[in-house]
Amino acid sequence: xxxxxxxxQSLHVQEGDSTNxxxxxxxxxxxxxxxYRWETAKSPEALFVxxxxxxxxxxxxxxxxLNTKEGYSYLYIKGSQPEDSATYLCASPTSNTGKLIFGQxxxxxxxx
Amino acid sequence: xxxVIQNPRxxxxxxxxxxxxxxxxxxxxxxxxxxxxxSSQAPKLLFHYYDKDFNNEADTPDNFxxxxxxxxxxxxxxxxPGLGDAAMYLCATSRISTGYGEQYFGxxxxxxxx
Numbered sequence: 122x123x124x125x126x127x128x129x130q131s132l133h134v135q136e137g138d139s140t141n142x143x144x145x146x147x148x149x150x151x152x153x154x155x156x157y158r159w160e161t162a163k164s165p166e167a168l169f170v171x172x173x174x175x176x177x178x179x180x181x182x183x184x185x186x187l188n189t190k191e192g193y194s195y196l197y198i199k200g201s202q203p204e205d206s207a208t209y210l211c212a213s214p215t216s217n218t219g220k221l222i223f224g225q226x227x228x229x230x231x232x233x
Numbered sequence: 234x235x236x237v238i239q240n241p242r243x244x245x246x247x248x249x250x251x252x253x254x255x256x257x258x259x260x261x262x263x264x265x266x267x268x269x270x271x272s273s274q275a276p277k278l279l280f281h282y283y284d285k286d287f288n289n290e291a292d293t294p295d296n297f298x299x300x301x302x303x304x305x306x307x308x309x310x311x312x313x314p315g316l317g318d319a320a321m322y323l324c325a326t327s328r329i330s331t332g333y334g335e336q337y338f339g340x341x342x343x344x345x346x347x
Contacts, residue, residue: 152333153332155336163340164337165323167335167337170335172332210276213332216332217331218330219281219336220290223268
């Protein structure tokens with residue numbers, strides 16, 4: 122059974138701080154790693170879908186890295202802003218299908 | 234603008250009273266998914282459709298059924314809700330059914346069972 126774990130469960134930072142959190146997943150039979158951002162009362166939205174070991178993706182102040190050999194991905198937020206407050210979910214498929222297994226999420230609160 | 238719409242956003246039902254949650258999409262995607270997220274837990278896939286092909290997860294309770302009458306709409310029917318079925322229900326779509334297909338989510342329906 123694929124197990125996707127995220128840490129920490131929650132995080133409180135001050136505006137302007139940089140932060141990062143972790144997603145770990147089984148390294149065998151890897152297909153892809155997804156990151157989603159879920160703001161309160163809104164729809165989860167995709168940040169990144171990563172497939173290659175060593176891949177690094179960036180969207181504005183948010184970036185992610187992927188290590189498929191050791192089974193982890195980091196999400197970094199540079200200079201956190203209050204609008205970055207959200208739950209960040211990672212997910213990986215059990216096979217080359219869209220059947221995603223999600224982690225529990227990391228809830229980020231950025232204080233002005 | 235909304236691409237995946239879920240109605241209602243909040244639903245209260247009584248123990249044992251059938252309830253239907255709906256999802257519609259304007260993306261014309263082939264694949265639609267239903268996830269259940271209980272408090273402080275990871276979203277869990279219940280089932281998905283590839284076009285009209287229905288795929289049930291092995292551990293999805295029989296109490297949960299789904300219908301997809303056309304590409305745009307998908308319904309989640311809970312035949313006899315129990316207190317343990319109170320959760321956020323998320324609908325998602327994707328253009329392709331492979332592992333690297335980005336999924337597009339609706340805002341969810343929060344179901345309360347009294």
